[in-house]
Amino acid sequence: MVRYLMPTTDRGGSERSDETLRRMFGYDSFRPHQREIVEAILARRDVFAAMPTGGGKSLCYQLPSVLLEGLTVVVSPLIALMQDQVDGALANGLEAAFLNSSLDPVAAREVWHRVARGTVRLLYVSPERVAMDSFRERLRDQGVSLFAIDEAHCISEWGHEFRPDYRTLSVLRAEFPSTPIAAFTATATPLVQDDVIRLLQLRSPLAVRGDFDRREIYYRVRRKERVNDQILAFVRSHSEQPGIVYRATRRSTEETVAKLVSNGISAVAYHAGLSDRERRANQARFVKDEVRIVVATIAFGMGIDKSNVRWIIHGDLPRSIEAYYQETGRAGRDGDPAEALLFYGPQDIMTIRYHIDRMESEQESERATRNLQEMIRYADSGVCRRVQLLAHFAQHHPGRCRGCDVCEGEVAMSDQTIPAQMAMSAMIRTGERFGAHHLVDIVTGEASDRVRRLGHDRLPTFGVGQDHDRRWWLRLVQDLEGAGLVRRRDGAKSGLMISPAGKAVLTGTERFHTADRPEKPAPRVKATESALDPEQEQLLGRLRALRTRLARERGVPPYVVFSDKTLRIMASVRPHDRATLLEVPGIGEHKAEVYGTHFLEEIGSTGA
Ligand code: ADP
Ligand code: ZN
Numbered sequence: 001m002v003r004y005l006m007p008t009t010d011r012g013g014s015e016r017s018d019e020t021l022r023r024m025f026g027y028d029s030f031r032p033h034q035r036e037i038v039e040a041i042l043a044r045r046d047v048f049a050a051m052p053t054g055g056g057k058s059l060c061y062q063l064p065s066v067l068l069e070g071l072t073v074v075v076s077p078l079i080a081l082m083q084d085q086v087d088g089a090l091a092n093g094l095e096a097a098f099l100n101s102s103l104d105p106v107a108a109r110e111v112w113h114r115v116a117r118g119t120v121r122l123l124y125v126s127p128e129r130v131a132m133d134s135f136r137e138r139l140r141d142q143g144v145s146l147f148a149i150d151e152a153h154c155i156s157e158w159g160h161e162f163r164p165d166y167r168t169l170s171v172l173r174a175e176f177p178s179t180p181i182a183a184f185t186a187t188a189t190p191l192v193q194d195d196v197i198r199l200l201q202l203r204s205p206l207a208v209r210g211d212f213d214r215r216e217i218y219y220r221v222r223r224k225e226r227v228n229d230q231i232l233a234f235v236r237s238h239s240e241q242p243g244i245v246y247r248a249t250r251r252s253t254e255e256t257v258a259k260l261v262s263n264g265i266s267a268v269a270y271h272a273g274l275s276d277r278e279r280r281a282n283q284a285r286f287v288k289d290e291v292r293i294v295v296a297t298i299a300f301g302m303g304i305d306k307s308n309v310r311w312i313i314h315g316d317l318p319r320s321i322e323a324y325y326q327e328t329g330r331a332g333r334d335g336d337p338a339e340a341l342l343f344y345g346p347q348d349i350m351t352i353r354y355h356i357d358r359m360e361s362e363q364e365s366e367r368a369t370r371n372l373q374e375m376i377r378y379a380d381s382g383v384c385r386r387v388q389l390l391a392h393f394a395q396h397h398p399g400r401c402r403g404c405d406v407c408e409g410e411v412a413m414s415d416q417t418i419p420a421q422m423a424m425s426a427m428i429r430t431g432e433r434f435g436a437h438h439l440v441d442i443v444t445g446e447a448s449d450r451v452r453r454l455g456h457d458r459l460p461t462f463g464v465g466q467d468h469d470r471r472w473w474l475r476l477v478q479d480l481e482g483a484g485l486v487r488r489r490d491g492a493k494s495g496l497m498i499s500p501a502g503k504a505v506l507t508g509t510e511r512f513h514t515a516d517r518p519e520k521p522a523p524r525v526k527a528t529e530s531a532l533d534p535e536q537e538q539l540l541g542r543l544r545a546l547r548t549r550l551a552r553e554r555g556v557p558p559y560v561v562f563s564d565k566t567l568r569i570m571a572s573v574r575p576h577d578r579a580t581l582l583e584v585p586g587i588g589e590h591k592a593e594v595y596g597t598h599f600l601e602e603i604g605s606t607g608a
Pocket of ligand 2: 384385386387399400401402403404405406407408
């Protein structure tokens with residue numbers, strides 16, 4: 001039986017909650033939204049609350065657990081942290097306990113006894129428990145006066161932390177028709193909010209959205225060059241400040257740790273390759289300030305309560321804005337100034353696309369693609385970072401935030417409408433069927449075999465863009481894609497076509513701006529017409545011999561393999577990998593594919 005002890009008038013409820021706030025929690029006043037939520041719960045209304053991390057969500061169900069007769073059940077996915085949550089509650093004099101798979105049967109039985117006696121009023125449980133029929137049956141016998149669902153976004157596939165075991169929470173409404181359900185999350189877009197409300201079957205809930213703006217965090221994006229050096233430089237210029245570096249893979253995590261440690265900086269790794277014990281130990285050392293930096297894959301940080309994290313670095317492009325904002329939100333929880341720095345380069349986009357291409361479900365890959373596009377736009381556009389981040393949570397910000405690199409003028413922007421038009425016109429004139437490399441051949445006037453064969457060297461756009469180098473143009477095409485002005489045809493690897501937004505730029509009704517980026521310092525290929533030194537001449541001889549051999553094997557004339565000019569340039573710049581090979585004029589992707597390794601091997605060998 002569940003009874004509500006308090007007088008049901010608003011005033012009565014208010015007074016009781018004010019009094020409990022002071023007496024049990026030691027606070028003079030509620031934080032924004034806490035009162036509304038507490039009172040809705042006391043009036044037995046469902047609640048959906050999206051409040052930023054540190055907003056004070058736990059109080060919203062802990063306080064009612066004191067005032068409601070009977071049991072409050074808190075569902076939380078953070079098994080590792082349940083003990084801490086319970087300790088925190090006990091420290092405030094709440095009668096709390098937890099039940100999850102880490103508890104042995106004897107201890108679990110003891111918890112049930114205390115629940116039955118009424119000496120446990122706040123029970124933390126894992127979603128796996130709730131999924132067990134026997135467990136819910138027991139709760140039904142017991143009677144539950146409130147379900148609080150922590151990290152409620154985990155129930156939605158639209159969220160960035162979907163957990164299948166959260167799905168069983170959908171049965172709670174039917175099995176406990178008269179028990180209010182309050183769902184809490186720090187990270188919910190309107191889409192996720194709708195999903196949570198629908199899946200938990202909340203009945204006209206009080207829906208609350210907190211203020212997601214983290215004014216204390218300065219947002220900055222930088223081009224990624226040699227990221228471990230860049231991270232080291234940042235860390236050195238922020239002496240003694242604790243921070244978190246997020247990396248995309250185990251390996252890069254380890255590399256960053258090695259770089260920091262070998263430079264005398266205290267840092268530990270946190271990733272799925274470590275044992276539970278190692279992970280817990282590393283986390284604990286960080287929380288206790290015994291180690292300054294954690295370098296982690298995304299698994300790190302959920303539920304961590306360390307208020308003095310001063311900066312967050314992302315060494316790789318995150319997969320979604322939602323995940324990014326959640327991770328950067330771990331800085332500055334004490335309200336003092338903090339920094340979020342994101343490094344990003346074209347390689348990141350390729351890596352994420354590679355994973356997307358291998359996703360099984362079409363729905364999943366569409367979602368991931370959209371997230372990626374949004375992330376690229378964030379990193380690459382010249383719009384106030386805060387405006388973009390908050391827009392993601394449906395919160396309007398007027399801009400000029402004074403807390404991001406764009407607003408503070410750190411990012412030089414320039415109008416690239418004309419180059420954008422050149423690239424798009426090359427697309428149009430070639431039937432929107434070609435990829436970036438071919439299009440760049442055309443605008444830079446590179447008469448590759450393919451260009452000549454297709455007659456693309458006779459197009460009016462051929463060679464119009466010679467005042468920028470190849471790399472510059474490749475990035476421009478990427479920016480056009482990032483900005484949604486061009487897109488890939490039917491998810492194919494190449495074959496770019498122009499979107500309606502792109503047409504607007506092409507016709508000049510809209511302009512196109514991108515963040516400035518340095519041109520490659522002296523393009524090495526320019527120096528090639530000059531004479532070769534004796535060593536280079538010798539290499540050229542070997543390259544010629546190789547060309548002859550390959551041409552003979554394939555039954556084609558040697559110039560079809562590579563032109564003399566290409567060989568000379570190769571001999572002088574000595575490309576050492578596929579990327580540098582592609583910078584040599586006359587080497588397109590196809591040739592790099594077919595002949596690349598042979599030539600790279602020849603260049604790499606000593607010639608002896
Ligand atoms: P969340 O779960 O939303 O991230 P917490 O519940 O952990 O946030 O609360 C963050 C911090 O704010 C905690 O240290 C908590 O004790 C404190 N806090 C919560 N409510 C209040 C309040 N009304 N006044 C002052 N501090 C509060
Ligand atoms: Zn700004």
